[in-house]
Amino acid sequence: MRIDILSIFPDYLAPLELSLPGKARAKGLLEIHVHDLRQWTHDRHNTADDTPYGGGAGMVMKPEPFGEAFDELEIDGATVIFTTPSGEVFNQELARELSTRERIVFACGRYEGIDQRVIDHARTRAEVREISLGDYVLNGGEVAALAITEAVVRLIPGFMGNPDSLVEESHEDGLLEYPSYTKPASWRGLDVPDVLLSGHHGEIARWRLAQSEERTRERRPDLLGE
Numbered sequence: 722m723r724i725d726i727l728s729i730f731p732d733y734l735a736p737l738e739l740s741l742p743g744k745a746r747a748k749g750l751l752e753i754h755v756h757d758l759r760q761w762t763h764d765r766h767n768t769a770d771d772t773p774y775g776g777g778a779g780m781v782m783k784p785e786p787f788g789e790a791f792d793e794l795e796i797d798g799a800t801v802i803f804t805t806p807s808g809e810v811f812n813q814e815l816a817r818e819l820s821t822r823e824r825i826v827f828a829c830g831r832y833e834g835i836d837q838r839v840i841d842h843a844r845t846r847a848e849v850r851e852i853s854l855g856d857y858v859l860n861g862g863e864v865a866a867l868a869i870t871e872a873v874v875r876l877i878p879g880f881m882g883n884p885d886s887l888v889e890e891s892h893e894d895g896l897l898e899y900p901s902y903t904k905p906a907s908w909r910g911l912d913v914p915d916v917l918l919s920g921h922h923g924e925i926a927r928w929r930l931a932q933s934e935e936r937t938r939e940r941r942p943d944l945l946g947e
């Protein structure tokens with residue numbers, strides 16, 4: 722998978738140089754390229770935004786820099802993700818879907834958003850998804866691009882050292898994950914549940930499922946359709 726990220730704050734994406742995606746890069750599974758959108762501006766001030774037609778507060782990101790970036794990056798056939806508070810809310814199902822893509826290009830919005838014609842133009846040459854992290858508003862799309870990238874790349878086959886660790890995660894089976902414990906068996910007067918020390922794998926599996934169902938019902942009844 723190749724990921725390109727367009728932002729006026731490229732340093733914000735620096736965490737992508739850390740270990741998680743770096744391992745995949747080393748294995749040849751993943752390429753990540755972060756681009757400063759201002760390299761496609763040509764005025765003295767490297768202007769990437771302007772006032773909105775129709776008036777209103779705030780600024781809108783200009784279409785020309787994105788258009789030139791799309792041309793140079795040759796986005797045709799890629800999946801272009803616009804991170805935006807008005808997008809579909811990201812979830813594990815969407816992460817799984819995106820992990821199958823060969824090429825993802827993120828266009829990170831700032832200010833009041835990106836000129837609509839950028840999205841409309843992108844749809845003529847690529848798969849476009851408009852994605853939000855949740856029902857809250859950030860100051861820009863970079864944090865969303867970081868989160869989506871991490872959730873997606875860890876699902877790329879061969880990326881995680883132990884693929885089994887992907888199976889029993891929260892949201893993988895529509896439930897929240899059961900509580901986990903490790904040594905010591907007793908800590909500050911708190912003991913590990915006996916069933917986990919029993920060696921009875923069937924009982925352990927039943928206990929873990931019951932814990933997942935109880936935790937999901939308490940914290941996320943929406944995941945159970947309740």
Ligand SMILES: Nc1nc2cc(Br)ccc2s1
Nearest residue numbers: 804805806854859861862
């Ligand atoms: N939840 C989200 N908020 C925002 C805000 C901006 Br500005 C750009 C993208 C996103 S995704």
